[in-house]
Amino acid sequence: MAVLRLTRSSSGPRLTEFICVLLLVLVSVASASRDVDDPHHQTNSTGHKKAFPVLSFHYEEVKKPLEISLWILLALLMKLGFHIIPRVSNVVPESCLLIFVGLLVGGIIKAIGGEAPGLDAKLFFYYLLPPIILDAGYFLPIRPFTENLGTILVFAVVGTLWNAFFIGGMMYGVVDLLSCLLFGSIISAVDPVAVLAVFEEIHINELLHILVFGESLLNDAVTVVLYHLFKEFAHAGTVTVADAFLGVVCFFVVSLGGIMVGAIYGILGAFTSRFTAHTRVIEPLFVFLYSYMAYLSAEVFHLSGIMSLIACGVVMRPYVEANISHKSYTTIKYFLKMWSSVSETLIFIFLGVSTVAGPHAWNWTFVIVTVILCLVSRVLGVIGLTYIINKFRIVKLTKKDQFIVAYGGLRGAIAFSLGFLLTDSDMKNLFLTAIITVIFFTVFVQGMTIRPLVELLAVKKKKESKGSINEEIHTQFLDHLLTGIEDICGHYGHHHWKDKLNRFNKAYVKRWLIRGERSTEPQLISFYNKMEMKQAMMLVESGSAAKLPTIVSSVSMQNIQTKGPARRRAIPSISKSREEEIRKILRANLQKTRQRLRSYSRHDLLIDPFEDVSEVRFRKQRVEMERRMSHYLTVPAKSQETPPVRKVCFESEHQIYTYDDSESPRGSAQASRPHPSSPDAVSLLDESPQRPSQRGALRTRGDAEVRAKAPDDKEEQDQLKLSRCLSDPGPKKDEEEDGSFLS
Amino acid sequence: MGASQTRSEHKYQDLMDKTGFSVEQIKNLHKRFEQLSGNEETISRENLENIPALANNPIRRQIIGAFFDKRNQHQNEVGSFEEIGFEQFLMVMSHFRPPTLKTTEEERETMRKEKLRFLFNMHDTDNDGTITLEEYRKAVEELLSKSGAIGQEGAKAIADAAMLEVASTNVPHMAPDDFYEGITFEHFEQILKGLEMESRMHIRFLDVDTTTMRCGRSTS
Numbered sequence: 001m002a003v004l005r006l007t008r009s010s011s012g013p014r015l016t017e018f019i020c021v022l023l024l025v026l027v028s029v030a031s032a033s034r035d036v037d038d039p040h041h042q043t044n045s046t047g048h049k050k051a052f053p054v055l056s057f058h059y060e061e062v063k064k065p066l067e068i069s070l071w072i073l074l075a076l077l078m079k080l081g082f083h084i085i086p087r088v089s090n091v092v093p094e095s096c097l098l099i100f101v102g103l104l105v106g107g108i109i110k111a112i113g114g115e116a117p118g119l120d121a122k123l124f125f126y127y128l129l130p131p132i133i134l135d136a137g138y139f140l141p142i143r144p145f146t147e148n149l150g151t152i153l154v155f156a157v158v159g160t161l162w163n164a165f166f167i168g169g170m171m172y173g174v175v176d177l178l179s180c181l182l183f184g185s186i187i188s189a190v191d192p193v194a195v196l197a198v199f200e201e202i203h204i205n206e207l208l209h210i211l212v213f214g215e216s217l218l219n220d221a222v223t224v225v226l227y228h229l230f231k232e233f234a235h236a237g238t239v240t241v242a243d244a245f246l247g248v249v250c251f252f253v254v255s256l257g258g259i260m261v262g263a264i265y266g267i268l269g270a271f272t273s274r275f276t277a278h279t280r281v282i283e284p285l286f287v288f289l290y291s292y293m294a295y296l297s298a299e300v301f302h303l304s305g306i307m308s309l310i311a312c313g314v315v316m317r318p319y320v321e322a323n324i325s326h327k328s329y330t331t332i333k334y335f336l337k338m339w340s341s342v343s344e345t346l347i348f349i350f351l352g353v354s355t356v357a358g359p360h361a362w363n364w365t366f367v368i369v370t371v372i373l374c375l376v377s378r379v380l381g382v383i384g385l386t387y388i389i390n391k392f393r394i395v396k397l398t399k400k401d402q403f404i405v406a407y408g409g410l411r412g413a414i415a416f417s418l419g420f421l422l423t424d425s426d427m428k429n430l431f432l433t434a435i436i437t438v439i440f441f442t443v444f445v446q447g448m449t450i451r452p453l454v455e456l457l458a459v460k461k462k463k464e465s466k467g468s469i470n471e472e473i474h475t476q477f478l479d480h481l482l483t484g485i486e487d488i489c490g491h492y493g494h495h496h497w498k499d500k501l502n503r504f505n506k507a508y509v510k511r512w513l514i515r516g517e518r519s520t521e522p523q524l525i526s527f528y529n530k531m532e533m534k535q536a537m538m539l540v541e542s543g544s545a546a547k548l549p550t551i552v553s554s555v556s557m558q559n560i561q562t563k564g565p566a567r568r569r570a571i572p573s574i575s576k577s578r579e580e581e582i583r584k585i586l587r588a589n590l591q592k593t594r595q596r597l598r599s600y601s602r603h604d605l606l607i608d609p610f611e612d613v614s615e616v617r618f619r620k621q622r623v624e625m626e627r628r629m630s631h632y633l634t635v636p637a638k639s640q641e642t643p644p645v646r647k648v649c650f651e652s653e654h655q656i657y658t659y660d661d662s663e664s665p666r667g668s669a670q671a672s673r674p675h676p677s678s679p680d681a682v683s684l685l686d687e688s689p690q691r692p693s694q695r696g697a698l699r700t701r702g703d704a705e706v707r708a709k710a711p712d713d714k715e716e717q718d719q720l721k722l723s724r725c726l727s728d729p730g731p732k733k734d735e736e737e738d739g740s741f742l743s
Numbered sequence: 744m745g746a747s748q749t750r751s752e753h754k755y756q757d758l759m760d761k762t763g764f765s766v767e768q769i770k771n772l773h774k775r776f777e778q779l780s781g782n783e784e785t786i787s788r789e790n791l792e793n794i795p796a797l798a799n800n801p802i803r804r805q806i807i808g809a810f811f812d813k814r815n816q817h818q819n820e821v822g823s824f825e826e827i828g829f830e831q832f833l834m835v836m837s838h839f840r841p842p843t844l845k846t847t848e849e850e851r852e853t854m855r856k857e858k859l860r861f862l863f864n865m866h867d868t869d870n871d872g873t874i875t876l877e878e879y880r881k882a883v884e885e886l887l888s889k890s891g892a893i894g895q896e897g898a899k900a901i902a903d904a905a906m907l908e909v910a911s912t913n914v915p916h917m918a919p920d921d922f923y924e925g926i927t928f929e930h931f932e933q934i935l936k937g938l939e940m941e942s943r944m945h946i947r948f949l950d951v952d953t954t955t956m957r958c959g960r961s962t963s
Contacts, residue, residue, distance in 0.1 A: 394841040395942045463937050469905045470934045474862070477802065477886055478944055481865075484806040485839055486946050487796035490775045493947050496796075503799065524887060528901050 074105070075345040093447045095197040095348050099440070102352015110356055118357050119350040121417045125305075126296075128347050129414070131339035132193055133306050134291050136217065137313030138336060144210045146498075151389050151397075152211060155405070156218035157251075159381045163188030164226055166377040171369070175427060178234045183431050185226035186419050187374060187438055191412030192216040192306070194439075197344055198410060198447045205460040208401055212408040220306035221255035227418055228302060258304035262311025265294035269312070270319035270513040277515065283328035284335060287320060319513040322526070326533065347413045354416070355436050361429035370434045371441050374411070382406040400457050407450055410442040411435075472527045758830060762837035768948045772836060776829050785826035801888050805865050810835050814864045821870050841945035855941040856932070862944075863931050873925030876906050909934050 059066075078101050082089045088097065109115075145152070168177070168184025175183075195216045199209055229247045269290035276283045291312045298308035321329060382405050390396045397405075419435045422428045454461075483495040755769050764772070779794070780786040791797070791807045800806065811827060813820040816834050824831065838861045842851055866874045866882050874882075880902040887898050910923045913930040926934075 390844070394945060394947060396844045398844065468908060468934065468937070469901065470908055471938055473883060473886065473901070473905055474935055474938060477862070477882075478938075480800055480802045480886070481806060481862075482839070482944070482946055484797055484800045484803065485836070487794055487800070488779075488791065488806075488810075489772070489836070489946065489948070490778070491947075491949060495946065499799075524883075524901060525897055528897075528904065 071349075072342060072346065074101075075342065075349050078349070079341070079345050091448070093198050093201055093443075093451075095194060095344075096444050096447055098345055098348035099352040099355075099443065102349035102354075103356055104352070105349065106353035106356025109353070115357070117350070118354040119347070119413065119417060119420065121420045124347065124350075124413060124417045125299075128343045129193070130292060130295050130305075130309060131336065131343045132196065133217070133295075133309045134288070134313055135336040135340035136192060136196065136213070137310035138287075138291075138317055138332075140310065140314055141206065141210065142314065144206050145214055147494075148207065148210060148214070151393065152214035152218060154385055154389055155211065155215040155382075157222055159215065159385055160188050160190075160219040160222040161226075162381045162384075163374075163377045164222075166380075167370070167373045170373050171366075178230055179427055182227070182230035182234050182422075183427075183434070185223065185230055186415050186431070187370065187411060187435055188377075189219050189223040189411070189415065190216040190409045191414050193344060193347060193414070194410035194412030194443055194447070195408060197348070198443070198450060199408065202451050202454050203462045204404065204454055205462055207395075208404050208408075208459070209462070211401075211405055215405075217306060217310055218255075221251060221258060221304040223414070223418070224302065224304050225251045225254050231422070254302070254304050255307055257301065258298045258307035259311040261298045261303060262294045262308035262313075263315045265290045265297070265308075266312040266315030267513070269316045270323075273316075273320045273323040274513060274515045276324065280325045280328055283324045284331045287316065287332050288335070290316070319510070322510075322514045351413055351416060351436075351439065355440075358432060358436070359429050360433045362433055363430055366430060367434050367437045371438055374438055374442075378409045379406045382409075400459055403457070404450075404454070404459055407446055407453065410446060411439050412443065413439075415439060469528060469531060472524065476524055758833055761830075762833050763840055764833065764837065764948065769833065771949060772833060773829060776832055785828050786832065787826045802885050805882075805885060808868075809861065809865050812864055814870065815861060836948075839944060839946050840948065842941050851941050855939075858940045858944045859932050859935060860928065862935075862940075863928055871925075873927050874931065875925040876902065879906055879926070 075098070078098060079094070082094055082097050164181065164184040166184070167188060168181035171180040171183065190212070192213065195213055199212065225247060229243075229250065233243065269286055272286050272290070273283060276286065291309055294312040295305045295309045298305040324332075382402050386397050386402050386405075415435050416432075416439060419428070419432045422431065479495065479499070483499045486493045486495050755766055758764070758769055759766065762769075776786065779790050781790070788807055788811065791810065792803075797803050797806070808823070809815060810832065811823045811825070813822050813824060815838070816831055838858055840854075842854055846854070863874070864870075866878055868878055868881075880899055883902040883905070884898040887901075906923075906926070909926050909930055913933055914923065
């Protein structure tokens with residue numbers, strides 16, 4: 001639908017705008033309407049017999065779900081609208097636009113005279129925040145996170161403490177010290193939602209991203225402790241040393257306790273996923289529910305819910321992913337992204353609405369001083385801490401890095417909700433106003449300017465990672481190399497402990513939490529298999545638009561295989577020039593040859609495992625293709641070695657053509673249909689590599705017509721075999737074994 | 744003690760210039776060297792193989808081999824030593840120094856090249872300047888050797904895929920009869936460009952005394 005809209009560019013935005021306005025009005029009316037009582041109910045009670053109401057208006061019954069749906073729909077349409085108007089979305093980050101929309105809606109509601117819904121703290125903390133944090137935690141890039149854990153922790157804990165005390169201390173004089181400290185603790189924490197929203201659009205390098213983002217996640221423990229501490233003491237009035245000491249103990253309990261709770265639920269989730277082989281459909285739910293339980297359980301004890309959620313996601317992920325089907329993995333990924341996206345949008349819109357709605361106590365000095373202090377304390381904190389941290393880091397943080405880290409300290413909805421939770425006092429409104437101003441300032445000013453600043457300072461951007469197998473090989477190689485060198489040097493460094501943890505993981509944990517033989521699979525193999533699948537996915541989904549570099553290049557296995565006697569036997573694929581010849585001929589007779597050929601790859605055969613591709617489409621295409629191809633093409637399948645078959649996943653289109661270059665084809669185009677080739681390839685793996693080519697040729701020629709309406713089950717068998725052989729390293733005859741790749 | 748100290752510092756000065764380590768780091772590494780060699784002047788392969796912690800390392804052989812590889816001494820020699828002295832030990836170790844804040848861009852480039860060269864030498868066992876398919880296969884096999892029984896086929900497949908990737912990215916348009924001899928150093932650099940070797944391939948060399956820590960053959 002987006003495509004349609006784009007083509008009708010002139011009418012598109014206008015249509016969207018119209019719908020948006022309509023929805024805005026609808027939502028406003030819906031929220032504002034409180035007194036729409038159903039008159040029919042009242043008249044019925046008088047006993048006076050009325051005519052049976054054919055059509056009646058029962059708004060009250062549906063009000064709540066309707067309102068919620070309308071809000072969400074509005075949020076999503078706004079999001080859609082922003083991306084259709086490219087100019088705006090390039091300059092202004094989405095979060096700003098959403099807040100703006102929220103302001104508009106709030107304004108409309110107020111204008112109509114209704115009461116705008118504020119950002120209910122309970123709604124925020126129990127429904128809107130968890131999806132975002134789970135999404136962040138589940139997909140947290142572990143390697144950079146653990147490599148920089150020390151730095152992140154220092155920023156999160158010490159940095160937040162410094163911010164809180166500096167701001168609170170400086171504000172002293174406005175109100176009593178404890179309230180100031182309370183305010184300081186609320187406003188000091190960097191907000192993960194805001195950071196995510198802004199940083200996602202600027203694509204800076206991994207290190208900076210993980211520093212700011214990791215800090216925003218881990219400072220939750222500090223925030224929770226400080227908040228509760230000062231809230232208690234604000235009532236009591238004084239703080240003793242014992243209380244301060246208890247506060248420190250509380251911090252450790254909160255953070256470590258939160259992590260432990262998360263880890264327990266994570267292990268439970270991983271363990272459960274071991275047994276879900278027969279009920280694949282509910283697998284994603286386990287992930288979501290266990291994580292949510294971790295969050296809620298932590299909240300019960302006032303432990304850090306965010307850290308619990310992160311720990312749960314991080315612990316669960318490697319084991320769950322090894323156990324669940326590919327479909328479930330995709331489901332989890334998309335649901336998490338979907339929920340977190342919706343949550344984020346709603347949060348920002350509500351922030352805007354609450355601004356209009358909330359009671360305000362505007363105090364110029366207080367607000368301006370707060371904003372300035374926030375900036376100053378952040379900058380000072382980052383500079384000071386980096387100076388200390390750089391003494392311990394190997395890869396030091398440069399001034400540019402420091403600037404980005406300082407500038408990326410955005411405040412967001414968590415601060416607002418915490419402020420909202422304060423007990424009512426005249427301070428509350430004052431604080432709330434200041435908090436909102438700081439949030440607006442950071443999100444609008446810092447959010448909008450960070451992108452041009454990143455460009456200006458030429459900060460390193462995120463590198464395009466295409467999942468290169470060479471990089472993976474060498475990453476692992478480096479790991480072992482560095483561990484080895486550390487052992488030779490004789491000290492127990494970072495790599496040594498990581499290595500120990502990995503071995504412990506492999507020896508004990510994986511055996512319990514991962515089902516079947518995947519528990520012993522080395523990481524490189526899983527990576528390789530994942531890559532194969534990904535490439536398969538991409539080819540299948542993109543059809544003719546495939547732009548993989550390997551397809552663009554004309555290099556094939558024959559260019560790499562050693563020359564000599566082996567060559568005569570082992571030409572698995574056709575070179576580009578041959579392909580072009582064939583294509584030219586086919587193009588004359590078939591429509592959309594290129595498209596068909598590209599999609600008509602090994603991955604077609606794997607339709608059953610990769611079920612999230614449209615089956616119907618491919619079956620139709622394949623049948624079509626077979627019908628036409630059978631008239632023109634035959635295949636003299638050559639015997640192949642195992643590697644070439646596996647190789648073709650990277651140049652999948654080549655697999656169609658399996659003939660020997662050394663015996664140049666006599667003019668007529670020769671290409672195999674995947675049907676004949678697949679049984680060849682498959683049976684090849686089962687039997688010895690030496691197969692006479694005649695057998696293949698005979699079989700295919702003979703069956704050319706019959707194969708056109710291929711029997712589906714044989715197909716599937718072949719596909720299963722092929723996919724299994726291709727995805728598992730060694731050729732195995734056991735096709736009953738349900739490899740975990742097949743859903 | 745005074746005289747020998749200045750002499751050793753003078754000796755270390757030479758090493759410092761060559762390898763870039765600080766005096767404390769060199770002293771610590773020297774202590775470790777003596778521990779490994781049993782207070783002798785040179786260490787042999789057996790000395791390194793006897794380190795118990797290395798036993799679990801899948802690429803142990805290649806690591807030890809790298810120490811005895813003449814190419815890593817930056818003196819344009821080829822072949823391998825039977826035994827190495829402290830200077831050679833230090834030269835190899837210097838490949839693992841991290842960049843500092845003061846390292847300029849071109850120094851980083853040189854550093855990266857050096858480190859990549861070290862890796863390349865580890866793979867290119869016959870020293871013909873390219874990593875052939877066989878050598879690469881061997882390397883991947885070794886990497887996966889301790890990870891359980893996945894068999895030769897798996898390693899071969901992965902090595903083939905990797906090789907194909909290198910060929911595709913570096914020489915995109917090969918005629919069907921061309922043969923890709925092997926990964927040259929330039930291609931190697933190209934494909935590992937994204938890894939930023941100068942920031943990754945390093946270990947922490949301590950400035951403090953490490954002999955108090957458990958290390959060496961006696962324990963762990």
